[in-house]
Amino acid sequence: MFSYEGKKALVTGAGRGIGRAIALAFARQGADVALAARSRDQLEEVAEEIRALGRQAYVLPTNLGDVLAADAMVGQGVEAMGALHVLVNNAGGGVDVPGDFGPLAETSPEAFDAMYALNVRSPLFAAIAAAKQMGAQGTGGAILNIVSIDAVFPAPTEALYGSAKAALVNLTKVLGYEVGPDRVRVNAIAPGVVETALTAPWLATEEMRQDRASFYPLGRVGQPDDVAAAAVYLCSDEAGWVSGNVLYVTGGQLATSDVFRWTRAHNPVPESARI
Template structure:
């Protein structure tokens, strides 16, 4: 059974920090040539140097994933430099502060921004990846970064984000059907809380981290390498018959938010 990625070319969006950085390093460690994409050129350059200093190959491409032209240019850069694309990880995404409120209060502009970053950008990435992968004979692996929030009722701030993540989970499953005839596998990863810079504003103390860990049967919150391991598996030949799946990387948790706590808090404040 082969978990290595030797000879493969991987594109990872949101590669500069957090999950994208961990996935990129894991892919390089397993032998892949990695195309690093995000808006932060300095972070990309630093990561590319780390990979090349360790004997790997990396290309840093500053990319705004909400621009279809920029994502197409990213795919073109990968093809021009390495000749093919075997793996594409749609990882870039995140919260839009103005959308982190009750659904009844989300305005149209914030909703559009949330959808553009977390849904439309993934469609652009999938289209670019499919085009690139169809140029070869070996198919490929397309991975969407979803969230445990996709499967929760997340009132009071995370509902819009969770809805976006459920949307891309559904899109990934649909693409698995559409692209299967080309040998392209499409899967999604749904992490629970992971300690990354995206959540620095939430995980501000050991006490808060310990409180969040209570939601998880394994007794801890996730680390980037936990998700990177799942991404290596789905990209590898060991997962050659896995497509249309959503892999929960959540320490055994099925839910990580409690709607009853939300309802109780609002009742107390009513």
């Protein structure tokens, strides 16, 4: 089950965290993997781990804040590997522009544009390029967008990020419908809080970790391998009749009556920012 022998996969944001875990999981199942992210050094480290598993790895330094880079990245991946069967759009997150996170009254057009360029435009156009390639090959394939629980539940101070991920959820479903006749499947994973470098400030002490874990019915925060396991399934042949779906990997958070109690408790909107 879940054999990726002969498959060629491209994973963005693959230098660390969830992207690294997904790339390694694919390699363990037999795939060759092209790795895209901004940091060549991080990609080279992951590539060595993949080669140690006996698979081929290709390093594609890419800044996906530039939407034009997305199409070029897919072309480079195909050129390196000779084909493309799986694309995982994992790159995303904050954009280090004032106003990217925080109350809406304090955001800016620049933050909005940068957030949507990284979290909507680049993954969309990478997915379109990948779908065209998979259709032209006649093999079909799988496209997976990593979104967030913020995409479906509004989180105070995270509106730009959440709305961008919500847009990507909608595009995931529409693209899945449109490319289905070419046997290309398009799905998304919406993780909760997963322990990575990006979430480290929320989990810096054992007290903070336990506080965060208390909001999840399963009693712990997520790990990158939790998301990777879901990705292996959704991009496998065994999920051949699954498309246009969102899989929530949230430790049971969706089962709670107030999904964002933690956010409201720890990131309240200041009175000075209320409209």
